[in-house]
Amino acid sequence: QSALTQPASVSGSPGQSITISCTGTGSDVGAYNYVSWYQQHPGKAPRLMIYDVSNRPSGVSNRFSGSKSANTASLTISGLQAEDEADYYCSSYTSSSTVVFGGGTKLAVL
Amino acid sequence: EVQLLESGGGLVQPGGSLRLSCAASGFTFSNHPMSWVRQAPGKGLEWVSAISNSGGATYYADSVKGRFTISRDNSQNTLSLQMNSLRAEDTALYYCSKARVVWFGVGGLDYWGRGTRVTVSS
Numbered sequence: 534q535s536a537l538t539q540p541a542s543v544s545g546s547p548g549q550s551i552t553i554s555c556t557g558t559g560s561d562v563g564a565y566n567y568v569s570w571y572q573q574h575p576g577k578a579p580r581l582m583i584y585d586v587s588n589r590p591s592g593v594s595n596r597f598s599g600s601k602s603a604n605t606a607s608l609t610i611s612g613l614q615a616e617d618e619a620d621y622y623c624s625s626y627t628s629s630s631t632v633v634f635g636g637g638t639k640l641a642v643l
Numbered sequence: 644e645v646q647l648l649e650s651g652g653g654l655v656q657p658g659g660s661l662r663l664s665c666a667a668s669g670f671t672f673s674n675h676p677m678s679w680v681r682q683a684p685g686k687g688l689e690w691v692s693a694i695s696n697s698g699g700a701t702y703y704a705d706s707v708k709g710r711f712t713i714s715r716d717n718s719q720n721t722l723s724l725q726m727n728s729l730r731a732e733d734t735a736l737y738y739c740s741k742a743r744v745v746w747f748g749v750g751g752l753d754y755w756g757r758g759t760r761v762t763v764s765s
Binding site: 571581590620624626636637 | 690704705743748749752753757
């Protein structure tokens with residue numbers, strides 16, 4: 534199972550919006566609405582930010598939103614804040630009854 | 644408060660074995676599938692294995708299939724990962740994580756432990 538494809542890095546200024554893409558195949562992202570997004574700060578455990586493509590767990594800011602089109606899912610962060618600087622990972626359930634993660638995207642808030 | 648506490652990591656020689664454990668508390672353990680996710684030094688997250696809430700179904704990444712065995716004891720609220728035939732590429736921080744809902748693969752992993760470090764080296 535190949536990892537989902539994410540850009541290695543993205544950046545934005547405080548207050549701006551950014552979007553991170555996550556491209557898979559018709560056997561994972563394209564097949565199911567079971568895409569999740571995780572935020573990971575250095576030295577910390579990952580935190581669930583979005584589940585099932587576009588749902589936010591309790592406690593996650595509504596500045597975070599998710600969407601999907603065909604084999605590509607996206608995470609959008611609006612009103613960027615310094616605390617958003619972190620690594621972001623997407624994941625998807627697959628037709629092989631496994632889970633696959635993306636390679637991760639480092640977000641820099643300039 | 645949900646807590647997941649991993650243990651059992653350490654230094655092991657290539658070809659050796661190690662057993663990781665995860666002690667869970669703060670939620671009804673038997674209602675949730677559980678997963679192991681690892682992160683090699685400086686690298687991204689890699690899903691390793693999962694087990695259904697009852698323990699009746701198990702799932703593995705191709706990279707560990709046949710070498711790792713996941714299990715759970717719902718009476719003791721513990722999750723385990725038996726790792727055999729370890730390789731250098733298994734070196735990573737291993738996280739125990741809880742599925743948000745009762746179905747594996749759905750709803751994401753909403754709680755994570757701090758991880759236990761495994762180093763495979765001679």
